Amino acid sequence: MFGTSGIRGPVGRTVTADLALRIGRAVGHDARLVVVGQDARLSGDVLADAVSVGVRECGADVVRLGVVSTPTVARAVGWTGADAGIGVTASHNPASDNGLKLWTPNGRAFDKEQTRDIVHRLNRNDISSAAWDELGRERAWHDGPARHVDHLVSSFESADSLDDVAVAFDLGNGTGRVSVDALYELGVTVNTLDGQQDGRFPARKSEPNGTTLSALRRTVPALDADIGLAHDGDADRLVAVDETGEYVSGDYLLALFARDAVTSGQSVAVPIDTSLLVQDVVENAGGRVTYTPVGDVHVAEAVERPGYIFGGEPSGAWIWPDETLAPDGHYAAMKLTELVARDGPLSEQIRSLGGDAYTTRRLSLSFDNKHKAMDRIARDVHAQYDNVDTIDGIRVDTDDGWFLVRASGTEPLVRITVEARDPVDADNLFEEIRSLAEGARVVA
Incomplete structure (x- = not known):
């Protein structure tokens, strides 16, 4: 559900009002006060409304920031004394996308453990609604940008x-x-x-x-x-x-x-x-x-x-x-x-x-199933190279430079990065890895 930058995807398919409602309920379950802001996307009002309803249904209050930047949402959690923040945004993604990103009071995005707790809570339906007379309230706060x-x-x-x-x-x-x-x-x-x-x-x-x-x-x-x-x-x-x-x-x-x-x-x-x-x-x-x-x-x-x-x-x-x-x-x-x-x-x-001492090449390849493609690429890389680092994707240091192949956390893409100190070495390594990655299309 959560990628490297929260939840993102096409509105009406991956990102829906129902999902926003559920995320709001999961965050509001353990909160007293939650900040909610949104970027300028056309779907922002619907999703932010749903988030706010979910938070308040669990008894937490909501501070609505309106249309603001994501850095303002992140900072406003601490400014307002809130327990968490929810930004309705897809950042740099296309206009047809939207998403949800969760923030802590010190301005850090929810980490893997915190998002895992949210997912587990949703999967177990371990969320209690507040009594009819203990529902949360919403108030607007438009001073964030100023x-x-x-x-x-x-x-x-x-x-x-x-x-x-x-x-x-x-x-x-x-x-x-x-x-x-x-x-x-x-x-x-x-x-x-x-x-x-x-x-x-x-x-x-x-x-x-x-x-x-x-x-x-x-x-x-x-x-x-x-x-x-x-x-x-x-x-x-x-x-x-x-x-x-x-x-x-x-x-x-x-x-x-x-x-x-x-x-x-x-x-x-x-x-x-x-x-x-x-x-x-x-x-x-x-x-x-x-x-x-x-x-x-x-x-x-x-x-x-x-x-x-x-x-x-x-x-x-x-x-x-x-x-x-x-x-x-x-x-x-x-x-x-x-x-x-x-x-x-x-x-x-x-x-x-x-x-000038470095030459870097980057490419993004589109796959219908990026995870299946990465599995194939990983097998081929391990068969051809030693000392493969898998901290995030597949990275290999070679005599000529290094390369990294990893799946995007927010889009259906596999990203390739190649670097060497010599341009010719960079080009040769880049073509080698691009060809290897393209070979995954037959199974992806």
């Missing part, structure tokens, strides 16, 4: 002057307005693309990447902006375009944020599909890298431990544990703007990382 803006402004107002920085910000019709408002309050010149909320995501796909951000890539140099920033539909992700209009890959941003955060003896957590660039950058700064399974909840679990200063994923999820254990795209937008104001053009900062 409080988020105020927090960001207070966190960065003592930073190097941001008055001379110009930002082009692509919100993609999502819920990322907090970032724009906070940057404006900090004195940044902000030009916004597609800032009107529209859950159909008519301007571009919800997932921001080098292909979908073509308008932003043209706009940044046209406006002579210093940087281009973009969120996904619920603003938990933050990606960037440099001042020339060049899209900056997630591995480079991860290395840049990690280098800024880490000092000698501190640790950074990253998923196993992360470039060796990040490890080299962190170790050169005196720090240490810990690898986790893919998924922001796994990174959050790692950085919650003492000694960790930062964690992130190349997908665009960034976590500063002293700030929050949720990936907060708004905070990341402030941080990256601060780095540009302090250290100069983003393109030069990226070049200083030395990333």
Whole structure:
């Protein structure tokens, strides 16, 4: 039921009002107060209503945030003194999808044990309804975005002057307005693309990447902006375009944020599909890298431990544990703007990382049955390679580099990542693994 980022899938098939009601009841069973928020998707009202009914049917009260970003939902659990939060969102998935993500009071997503408890409770039907006169109540609280803006402004107002920085910000019709408002309050010149909320995501796909951000890539140099920033539909992700209009890959941003955060003896957590660039950058700064399974909840679990200063994923999820254990795209937008104001053009900062020494290839393959495909791929990999790591998917270190094959936690995809220090080695390894994975189509 739960993937790496909660529950996601097509509305009316995987994600229904009945499912939302049941999840609400399972969370409300052990809660006193639950926060409920939603992104801008057209199905959000129906699903959020169902979640709220389920929570209240079990006697817990509900604070409705309305349409807000996922980072605001995560932070609002602590702000309101709630026991849990439920975000109705499918993040970067297509507009036809929706989902449910559960949050703890410290801003961390429910971990595997907590979601397992929810599933067991549902399977056993171990949920009690409240008496007719003890049903929970619902109240609206629309101050979440304003409080988020105020927090960001207070966190960065003592930073190097941001008055001379110009930002082009692509919100993609999502819920990322907090970032724009906070940057404006900090004195940044902000030009916004597609800032009107529209859950159909008519301007571009919800997932921001080098292909979908073509308008932003043209706009940044046209406006002579210093940087281009973009969120996904619920603003938990933050990606960037440099001042020339060049899209900056997630591995480079991860290395840049990690280098800024880490000092000698501190640790950074990253998923196993992360470039060796990040490890080299962190170790050169005196720090240490810990690898986790893919998924922001796994990174959050790692950085919650003492000694960790930062964690992130190349997908665009960034976590500063002293700030929050949720990936907060708004905070990341402030941080990256601060780095540009302090250290100069983003393109030069990226070049200083030395990333030319690495070549990374990535591909996503669609399968009707991704798990069956992974079983076949695993058999073939084990037959051909030694020292196979199965912490999350299938990872192998070779003489030329490394590769990872894993099933997406939210989509019917198998993802391939290949990296080597030499481009030719990377291409050869990539073609070898792609051919191996394609061979699984005959049985998947």
